[in-house]
Each structure stands twice: as C-alpha cells, then as structure tokens.
Amino acid sequence: MSAQQWADQALQSFDAVVQATGGFRSRPGQRLMAEQVAQAFSQAQLGKIDADDEDAPPPARSIAVIQAGTGVGKSLAYSVPAIAMALERGTRVLISTATVALQEQLVAKDLPALAAHIAKPFRFALAKGRGRYVCKLKLERLAGGVGAPDDGGIPDDDLFAEEEAAERARRPRAESEASMKFYASMADALSRGQWDGDRDTLATPPEAEVWSPVGAEASSCTGKHCPMFSQCTYYERRKELVAAQVIVANHDLLLSSLGARLLPELDNCLLVIDEAHHLPATALDQFACEADLSRLTWIDKLASRALRIGQLVEVEEIADIPNDSSRLRATLQDAARLVMDIYGKALQPSKAEAGRSHAAPRHSTPYNHITRARVPNGMLPAELVEPLSQIAHHADGFLAALRAIAKALRSQIKDQPDDARRLSALYAQIGALAPRLESLHATASLLLQDAPEGAAPAAKWFTLETDGDYIVVKAHASPLLPGNTLRNHLWSAVRGAVLTSATLTSCGQFDFFLREAGLAGDEAVTTLEVASPFDYGLQGTLIATETRADPRDASAFTTEMVDALLSDLAMVESGALVLFTSREQMRQAVDALPTAMRGIVLVQNTLPRQQLLATHRERVANGEPSIIFGMQSFGEGLDLPGALCESLFITKLPFAPPDDPVGEARAEWLRGAGRDPFSELVVPATAIRLAQWAGRAIRTEEDHAHVYCYDKRLVRTGYGQRLLKGMPPFTLERRLA
Numbered sequence: 155m156s157a158q159q160w161a162d163q164a165l166q167s168f169d170a171v172v173q174a175t176g177g178f179r180s181r182p183g184q185r186l187m188a189e190q191v192a193q194a195f196s197q198a199q200l201g202k203i204d205a206d207d208e209d210a211p212p213p214a215r216s217i218a219v220i221q222a223g224t225g226v227g228k229s230l231a232y233s234v235p236a237i238a239m240a241l242e243r244g245t246r247v248l249i250s251t252a253t254v255a256l257q258e259q260l261v262a263k264d265l266p267a268l269a270a271h272i273a274k275p276f277r278f279a280l281a282k283g284r285g286r287y288v289c290k291l292k293l294e295r296l297a298g299g300v301g302a303p304d305d306g307g308i309p310d311d312d313l314f315a316e317e318e319a320a321e322r323a324r325r326p327r328a329e330s331e332a333s334m335k336f337y338a339s340m341a342d343a344l345s346r347g348q349w350d351g352d353r354d355t356l357a358t359p360p361e362a363e364v365w366s367p368v369g370a371e372a373s374s375c376t377g378k379h380c381p382m383f384s385q386c387t388y389y390e391r392r393k394e395l396v397a398a399q400v401i402v403a404n405h406d407l408l409l410s411s412l413g414a415r416l417l418p419e420l421d422n423c424l425l426v427i428d429e430a431h432h433l434p435a436t437a438l439d440q441f442a443c444e445a446d447l448s449r450l451t452w453i454d455k456l457a458s459r460a461l462r463i464g465q466l467v468e469v470e471e472i473a474d475i476p477n478d479s480s481r482l483r484a485t486l487q488d489a490a491r492l493v494m495d496i497y498g499k500a501l502q503p504s505k506a507e508a509g510r511s512h513a514a515p516r517h518s519t520p521y522n523h524i525t526r527a528r529v530p531n532g533m534l535p536a537e538l539v540e541p542l543s544q545i546a547h548h549a550d551g552f553l554a555a556l557r558a559i560a561k562a563l564r565s566q567i568k569d570q571p572d573d574a575r576r577l578s579a580l581y582a583q584i585g586a587l588a589p590r591l592e593s594l595h596a597t598a599s600l601l602l603q604d605a606p607e608g609a610a611p612a613a614k615w616f617t618l619e620t621d622g623d624y625i626v627v628k629a630h631a632s633p634l635l636p637g638n639t640l641r642n643h644l645w646s647a648v649r650g651a652v653l654t655s656a657t658l659t660s661c662g663q664f665d666f667f668l669r670e671a672g673l674a675g676d677e678a679v680t681t682l683e684v685a686s687p688f689d690y691g692l693q694g695t696l697i698a699t700e701t702r703a704d705p706r707d708a709s710a711f712t713t714e715m716v717d718a719l720l721s722d723l724a725m726v727e728s729g730a731l732v733l734f735t736s737r738e739q740m741r742q743a744v745d746a747l748p749t750a751m752r753g754i755v756l757v758q759n760t761l762p763r764q765q766l767l768a769t770h771r772e773r774v775a776n777g778e779p780s781i782i783f784g785m786q787s788f789g790e791g792l793d794l795p796g797a798l799c800e801s802l803f804i805t806k807l808p809f810a811p812p813d814d815p816v817g818e819a820r821a822e823w824l825r826g827a828g829r830d831p832f833s834e835l836v837v838p839a840t841a842i843r844l845a846q847w848a849g850r851a852i853r854t855e856e857d858h859a860h861v862y863c864y865d866k867r868l869v870r871t872g873y874g875q876r877l878l879k880g881m882p883p884f885t886l887e888r889r890l891a
C-alpha cells in the first residue's frame with residue numbers, strides 16, 4: 155500500500171467513526187487536523203533499515219506540529235487516524251500526555267469508545283513508571299517478619315540482620331509498627347486478590363518514605379532471575395503493554411525510559427505528544443540532576459553492603475571500595491565546606507525568608523528555608539574543580555565495583571536457583587542505594603562540563619536548606635536548552651510524530667515552541683493551526699482594568715488590585731476562578747475578603763484538589779455562587795464549563811517566577827551573546843501561559859464568560875500587545891480600576 159493509500163484509509167476510518175456515533179460531532183477543524191495527522195504518519199518510514207546498504211537514503215521522518223484550539227476535539231482527530239493506520243501498518247501508537255487528567259480521559263473514556271467503533275479490534279494500556287508497582291520480593295521481606303520489631307525470624311545467614319535491627323532501633327517504635335502493619339496489610343490484600351499491586355489503586359495513598367522500600371525499581375530488580383518473576387505485578391503489566399496496540403504514557407516516562415525497552419521503539423511506532431507545550435520543561439527536569447553534599451551516611455552503608463556481598467560472590471573489583479568510599483566521603487565534605495566559603499553570604503537566608511516558614515498555609519508542603527547561589531556563566535570556581543573531579547573519579551570507581559557485583563549476583567542466581575530468593579534480596583540491598591551514587595556521579599560530571607565556544611553552558615547552582623537544626627548543602631546542574639536535549643535524545647530516534655496542544659504558538663507564531671522543542675529547522679516538520687470553533691468575540695469579553703500603580707511595584711499594585719478584585723467578586727452569581735501569580739498575592743486577597751464572602755471562596759491548598767472542585771460543582775449546581783482562588787496549576791487543565799466558570803480573573807500577567815535558576819542562567823547566556831532574553835524568552839513563554847489561563851473561560855459552544863485582567867501592561871505596552879495577540883479574540887473593554 156502506498157503512503158497516500160494509508161492516509162486515505164485512515165481518514166475513511168475517521169469519517170466512519172464520526173458518522174457512526176451520535177456523541178462525536180463532525181467539525182471542519184477536527185477533520186482538517188485528522189487529515190494532517192494521517193498525512194504525517196503515512197510519510198514516516200518505520201522499522202529497521204538495512205545498515206549494510208551504505209547507499210540507502212536515510213529513513214523518511216515526518217513530524218506534524220498542530221495547534222488545535224479548545225473545542226476542536228483533538229483527541230479524536232489524532233487517535234482515530236493514528237490507530238487505524240497503525241493497525242494497517244502492523245505497528246503501534248504511543249500517546250504521551252503531561253497530565254494525569256488527560257491520561258484518565260483517554261484510558262477511561264475516549265479509547266474504550268473508539269474500540270467500539272473502529273472496525274479492527276485493538277487493545278490499549280496505560281504505561282506507568284515501574285516504581286508505581288509493588289515489588290513482591292521486597293514486600294515479602296518487609297511484611298513477612300524479616301525486619302519486624304523483636305522478630306525472631308531473621309535467618310542466620312542474613313547479612314543485614316544487624317544493620318536492619320540497628321535501623322529499627324533508631325526509629326520511633328510506633329512509626330516502625332505502623333509501617334509493618336501497612337506492609338502486612340498490602341501483602342494480605344495482594345494474596346487475597348483484593349489489590350492489584352498498583353500504588354495508585356490503594357485506598358489511602360502511602361507516604362513516599364513508606365512506599366519507596368517496596369517499589370519495583372529497576373536498580374533493585376534481577377528481572378527474569380528473580381524467584382517471583384512469574385508472579386511479578388510489574389512484569390504482568392509489561393506483558394499487557396507488549397500486547398497492546400495503543401499505549402498511553404506521560405512525558406516523564408517517555409523521556410526517562412528512552413532506550414529502556416519499556417515503551418514501543420520510537421523508530422517503529424506512531425508517536426502522539428498531546429499537551430506538547432509541556433515537553434520542553436519536562437525535558438529539562440528529566441536531564442537535571444542534584445547531589446546532597448551534607449548527608450553522607452549512605453556512602454558507608456553502601457560500601458559496607460557492597461564489601462560483604464562482594465566477598466560472598468567473590469568479586470575482585472571490591473578491593474578499591476574502601477578507598478573510593480572514604481575518599482568520596484572526605485571530598486564531599488571538603489566540597490560542602492568550599493561551597494560555604496565561596497557562597498556562604500548568598501546562601502544566608504534573609505529575614506523575610508526566615509519568617510516565611512510561619513506563613514505557610516495549612517495543607518501545603520512544610521516550608522524549609524532554601525537559599526540558592528548560582529554559578530555565573532556556568533564557570534565553576536577553580537577551587538571546586540579539583541574536589542568535584544575527585545568526586546566524579548571515586549564515584550565512577552565505586553560504580554564499576556557495584557556493576558561487577560550485580561553481574562556476579564545475576565550469574566549466581568542463574569546457577570543456583572534454589573538460592574535465588576536470598577541472592578535477589580542481596581541484589582536489592584545494593585540497588586536501594588546505588589541510584590544515589592549514580593546521581594552523585596552525574597551531578598559532578600555536569601558541574602565539571604565546560605561548554606564549547608559559543609555553546610550554551612549548563613546551569614549550575616548550590617542550595618542551602620535549613621530544616622530546624624538541620625543544614626543541608628546541595629549541588630545542582632541542568633542542561634540550559636531543552637531543544638538540544640530533545641534533539642539529541644528524542645528526535646534522533648523518532649520517525650513519525652504528531653505534537654499537539656491548544657497553546658503551541660506564542661504571540662501567533664510557532665517559532666518559540668519549535669526552538670524549545672528542538673524542532674526548529676528540522677525539514678521533517680510541518681505546522682498547522684486549527685482555530686477553535688468557538689465565537690470568542692461573541693462568547694467572551696476581556697475587561698482590561700488599569701490600576702494607577704505600576705504592576706512592577708508589587709506592594710502598591712497588589713493593594714489596588716485586591717480592592718478592584720473584591721468589588722468585581724461581589725457581583726459574581728455563579729462559578730468563578732481567580733488566578734494569582736504568587737502565594738503572597740493570594741494570601742493578601744484572602745486576608746482582605748469581607749466576612750460575607752469568605753464562605754463562598756475556595757482557596758487552593760486548603761482542601762485536596764478533587765474535594766475543592768467537587769464542592770465548587772455542588773455549590774454551582776445548587777444555584778449558589780462559588781469562587782476558586784488558585785495559582786499556576788489551576789490555570790491549566792481545569793475544565794469548568796458553563797456556569798462553573800462564568801467569570802475568570804487574571805490578577806497579574808503570569809511571568810515565570812524570578813527565582814528559576816535555569817531561566818536566569820539562560821537569560822544571562824542570551825545577554826552575553828547580545829540577545830534580548832525578555833523578548834526572546836520571557837514574552838513568548840508568558841504568552842503560552844496566559845493563553846492557557848484565558849482558555850479556562852470558554853469550554854463549549856454554549857459558554858459565555860467575562861475575563862478580567864488587572865495588569866495594565868497587557869494593553870499599555872508593546873509586549874502586552876504581543877501577549878494579547880496570543881489570547882482568544884475576546885471582545886475587549888478597557889476601564890480604570
């Protein structure tokens with residue numbers, strides 16, 4: 155079949171699904187998007203190429219970047235052509251999203267509906283990181299009496315009985331018992347078939363420190379050598395993934411499992427990246443690293459475990475572990491001291507920061523004082539080069555010994571299946587701490603990296619955390635340009651992809667997103683903008699309110715803005731959403747609320763998100779006014795149609811927080827190259843955020859809403875006009891506060 159025939163057939167499937175289902179409405183924009191998806195995927199040449207044929211042209215790649223406005227129905231427009239073509243071509247579809255909400259919508263609603271309407275049968279599955287599943291071997295150990303308080307069941311040959319007993323003794327007895335009970339209840343529920351081993355299906359989500367000792371992490375798993383392999387929850391899920399033609403994952407998993415063979419091979423699948431505007435930030439997060447320079451007891455623990463296990467399995471490479479571990483520890487202490495000598499002043503918490511710990515709202519994460527000192531231009535001070543080189547060197551040596559032990563253990567498990575349980579448990583003992591060593595090595599290496607002439611250096615910084623009497627110095631490093639990272643790690647492997655979102659253009663152009671995503675100048679890329687079917691001019695009014703105070707004067711502006719906001723909120727009769735740019739700004743608005751209004755305002759973090767939204771829906775359904783106060787995370791992905799959001803309040807333009815070290819380092823690099831970071835970076839990124847925020851107002855063809863913006867820079871400045879261009883074309887009204 156030719157590429158055009160594949161595309162035609164995929165479109166026929168799309169038309170058939172739309173016609174066959176009353177629930178799916180035909181929309182010209184949606185069909186246009188489906189056409190583009192079908193064309194893009196039909197052009198991609200998938201699968202292995204003949205490596206011996208030097209004259210063969212490189213395989214054809216095809217990547218469609220599609221902005222589809224709210225209401226286009228993009229999930230149907232990409233999923234039907236992609237699935238129909240994958241089934242025809244004998245390949246698979248991988249859909250990656252940024253949010254759990256969209257994953258749930260795809261897996262629980264959209265894909266089951268499509269499975270009933272697409273002619274050929276297909277299976278779909280949700281892929282999660284392996285740490286979301288329980289490791290039965292670890293659970294057996296923790297729940298089965300080994301490690302229990304006063305337990306008599308520790309086997310004589312258990313190498314770590316003493317270590318574990320000492321650890322238990324250090325923990326409060328009640329805490330130890332509560333964990334034990336929790337592990338026992340999980341093991342019981344698993345054995346009765348009442349729980350499937352997925353952390354997300356537990357009735358009460360466990361704290362990270364309780365869950366992590368039983369997570370099915372790769373570093374502690376011997377895979378097919380494990381005695382529980384045939385009943386392993388994680389490997390059972392993997393079998394479902396292998397059998398599925400459509401796999402839904404998230405951007406984190408997509409990037410973290412590159413080369414790990416968990417997801418379909420990128421050169422042999424059709425990749426859809428929804429909520430693609432998040433991809434660049436996820437890439438930076440994935441490839442950033444950090445290392446704790448202060449809390450080092452884990453190094454001795456890992457060295458002691460490695461030595462004892464290494465002796466047991468007769469690995470020669472352990473000879474250097476005592477030297478590597480003690481040098482590592484000493485050099486880390488030196489490095490922490492040097493960081494304090496060099497950056498101590500910058501790392502002192504200010505009085506304002508010291509006071510903030512008392513201002514943290516209920517239900518928020520406990521506030522620790524964190525101060526930061528960034529390394530200008532990525533040029534590490536000379537004094538730190540030697541200790542960091544030593545850290546990288548000794549971590550490398552230590553890691554090599556661990557790899558040798560892991561190899562020997564796997565080989566012994568294979569040769570002595572009767573001893574597999576004990577040997578696998580030893581493997582897990584090393585695997586529990588080895589990732590810290592890897593992270594230390596990666597951080598030291600990236601900190602030491604010098605950028606070639608003209609290239610962007612890595613962002614590098616140190617932090618000091620004080621939590622009560624505890625003081626922790628950490629080192630951090632991150633790539634600066636997400637585009638380079640994505641080009642090297644993702645696009646070099648992908649053959650056919652569709653990237654989509656309601657906000658990919660900024661100020662009306664794709665350039666910024668293409669640069670950030672590493673696709674600028676890529677000849678395989680096509681772009682398409684599909685307008686929303688909504689009549690924004692008729693359905694929405696943007697009321698630009700001009701304060702006397704300059705929004706850059708935070709104190710005067712917030713006072714004036716809060717006054718104007720409160721008088722507008724007094725008019726609210728149904729659902730409303732107020733978006734703030736900082737916690738402090740939101741706190742001031744909450745403090746200023748008159749008593750009569752307090753009962754109708756729901757403040758982010760004072761209730762769990764789902765509960766807050768359920769309360770809002772209930773009140774609006776009862777005909778009562780209900781106002782949500784939220785920050786950035788409420789400005790995206792929140793679907794409040796109809797009366798749930800008839801008024802949207804944007805208190806200030808959502809510029810990125812000023813204390814982002816990667817953003818700061820990038821701005822510094824651009825300035826050094828004679829470029830303007832505000833125009834090139836800040837305005838386009840803000841435009842995408844603002845368009846997302848404004849997108850909360852109109853969700854269906856029937857909605858009508860008022861959008862209030864209190865930041866006069868939107869209508870008074872040149873860059874404000876650029877931002878305005880990226881917003882839905884509401885009818886504009888201007889007024890004075």
Ligand code: SF4
Nearest residue numbers: 289290370375380386
């Ligand atoms: S196969 Fe790996 S994850 Fe599964 S039970 Fe065994 S060690 Fe745990």
